[in-house]
Amino acid sequence: MRPSATKAAAAASLDSSSPPPLFSFGVIADVQYADIPDGRSFLGVPRYYRHSLSVLRRAVATWNKSDDGVKFCVNFGDIVDGFCPKDQSLSAVRAVVAEFDGFRGGPTYHMLGNHCLYNLPRSQLVSELRIPTSSPEDRAYYDFSPWPGYRFVVLDAYDFSAVGRPPAHPVSVAARRFLDARNPNHDKNSPRGLDGTARRFVMFNGGVGQAQLRWLHAVLRRAHRSGERVVICSHLPLHAAAASATGLMWNYDEVMDAVHRHGEGCVVACLAGHVHRGGYAVDDHGVHHRTLEAALECPPGTDAFGRVDVYHDRLRLVGAGRMASTDMMLTYFPPSTESLAVQTSLHSS
Numbered sequence: 001m002r003p004s005a006t007k008a009a010a011a012a013s014l015d016s017s018s019p020p021p022l023f024s025f026g027v028i029a030d031v032q033y034a035d036i037p038d039g040r041s042f043l044g045v046p047r048y049y050r051h052s053l054s055v056l057r058r059a060v061a062t063w064n065k066s067d068d069g070v071k072f073c074v075n076f077g078d079i080v081d082g083f084c085p086k087d088q089s090l091s092a093v094r095a096v097v098a099e100f101d102g103f104r105g106g107p108t109y110h111m112l113g114n115h116c117l118y119n120l121p122r123s124q125l126v127s128e129l130r131i132p133t134s135s136p137e138d139r140a141y142y143d144f145s146p147w148p149g150y151r152f153v154v155l156d157a158y159d160f161s162a163v164g165r166p167p168a169h170p171v172s173v174a175a176r177r178f179l180d181a182r183n184p185n186h187d188k189n190s191p192r193g194l195d196g197t198a199r200r201f202v203m204f205n206g207g208v209g210q211a212q213l214r215w216l217h218a219v220l221r222r223a224h225r226s227g228e229r230v231v232i233c234s235h236l237p238l239h240a241a242a243a244s245a246t247g248l249m250w251n252y253d254e255v256m257d258a259v260h261r262h263g264e265g266c267v268v269a270c271l272a273g274h275v276h277r278g279g280y281a282v283d284d285h286g287v288h289h290r291t292l293e294a295a296l297e298c299p300p301g302t303d304a305f306g307r308v309d310v311y312h313d314r315l316r317l318v319g320a321g322r323m324a325s326t327d328m329m330l331t332y333f334p335p336s337t338e339s340l341a342v343q344t345s346l347h348s349s
Contacts, residue, residue: 021309023147026063026073026103027317028305029273030294031056032115033096034084045276047296049081055295056099059305062320064104070307071146072106074154076273076292077113077235079129089119093128111154112140113235113274114204117164141212143219150310151228153219157236157249157274161206162188171209178250179203191246200248205236207250213258220262229330230267231315232259237272241281242289247274260285265332269315280326288328290317298322 033056034049041047063070079096080089093116100108110129112122120128122138133139141156158164162175179188182201191199208216223230237243238252238259249255259267269288276294283289293304303321315328 019311020068021311021316023071023150024066024068024307024309025146026059026070026105026305026307027076027271027292028056028059028073028295029076029292030078030113030276030296031075031096032078032081032294032296033092034081035088035092036081036083036085039083041276045297046299047081048299049083049296051298051300052295053095053099054300055298055303055305056096057102058303059295059320060099060102062305063307064102066105066307068309070103070105073100073103073108074152074233074271075100075108075110076233076271077111077157078115078273078296079110079113080115080119081296082115082118084119086119090124090128093120093125097128106146109144109152109154109233111233111235112156112158112164114158114161114163114206117158117161122164141208141215145228147310149228151219151223151230153216153230153232155208155216155232155234155255156212157208157234158206159209159212160250162203163206175206197240197245197248199245200250200252202246205248205250208255213251213254216255216258217262220258220266224263224266229265232267232270234270234272236274237279237289237291238270239281239283239289241283242279243272243275243291244279247291256283259287265330268330269328278324280324282328286331288315290326290328293319293323 031052033053036049038048063073080092084092110131112125116125126138126140131140133142143151143153145151160175162172165172185192188203191202236249237247238249238256240248267287272291275291276297278293279291281289295304298304304323306317306319306323309316313330317326319325
C-alpha cells in the first residue's frame with residue numbers, strides 16, 4: 001500500500017454534498033506503552049515507548065472533538081510492551097486504560113495482543129480491560145451491534161497460543177506441540193527456513209480455538225440471516241497481502257473460511273493490528289482487509305490513529321499522521337441494508 005496514493009484517492013472521493021455517515025468509530029493499534037527509554041525492534045525499527053501514550057492522548061482528544069461524533073473506539077491490542085518491567089506492568093496497563101477512559105463518545109472495546117500476554121495473566125487482562133465476555137473468566141472474544149444493520153466481532157487471536165498461560169496449561173502444551181510440528185527452529189519466535197505463509201508459525205502469533213471458531217460460525221450465520229453487515233476486529237491480520245506472512249494468525253484460513261461461507265456482503269471488512277507498518281488489500285470475495293499502523297513507531301510530533309466513517313456504500317478510514325486514509329467501497333447491498341438506507345435518507349430529509 002502506498003499511503004500518499006491512498007490518501008489522495010480518499011481525498012478525491014470526498015464530496016461536500018454527501019450525507020453524513022451512519023456512525024463513526026475510532027481506531028488505534030499497538031500503543032505498547034512502557035515507561036522506559038526509546039528502543040528498537042528486532043529488525044532495528046525505532047520504537048518510542050513513552051511517546052506512544054501521547055499519541056493515544058491526542059487520538060482521544062481528536063475523537064472527542066469530531067464533528068460527526070465518534071460513537072465508540074476500538075483498541076487493537078498490545079497496549080503495553082513486552083520490555084515493560086514486570087513490576088510496572090499493571091500500572092502501565094492502567095495508565096493506558098485511563099487515557100481511553102477520557103473518551104466521551106461511548107465505550108472502548110479492547111482485545112488481547114501478544115505483548116499484553118507477556119505482561120499479565122489472561123484473566124487479569126480481561127478484568128482490567130473490561131472485556132465484555134462471559135465464563136470462562138479468560139474468554140476474550142465477543143460481538144456487539146453499535147447500529148441497526150451492523151455487527152462487530154472481536155476475535156481472541158491468542159485463544160490458542162503458547163503465550164499468556166502457565167507452561168503446563170493444556171492449551172500451552174498443545175500450542176507448543178503445534179509449533180514444534182511446523183517450526184523446526186530452537187527459537188520458536190524465528191521464522192528462519194520457513195517459506196510463504198508458513199512463516200506465520202512463530203510463538204508471537206496465535207490462533208482461534210475450535211470453540212471460538214464454532215461461536216464465530218454461529219454469529220455470522222445469525223448476522224447473515226438478519227441482513228447485518230459484519231466488521232471483524234482482530235489483533236492478528238487475516239490476509240497476507242494486507243500485512244506480512246510472518247504476522248498472520250496461525251489458522252487464518254479457517255477463520256476466512258467462516259467469513260466467506262456465510263453469504264456475500266455479510267462480512268465487509270477485517271481490521272487488525274500487530275504488523276506495525278500497516279497494510280491494505282481486498283480479497284477475492286470482496287472483503288476489505290486493513291492492518292493499522294502502530295502508535296508505538298511514531299516519533300515525537302507524529303501520530304498514528306484514525307476514525308472510521310460508516311456509510312451505506314463504504315467505510316472510510318480517515319487517518320491521522322502515519323495512518324493512511326483508506327476508502328473501502330462496498331459492492332453488495334443486502335435487502336435489509338438497502339431498506340435501512342432508505343429509512344435513514346427519509347429521516348435525514
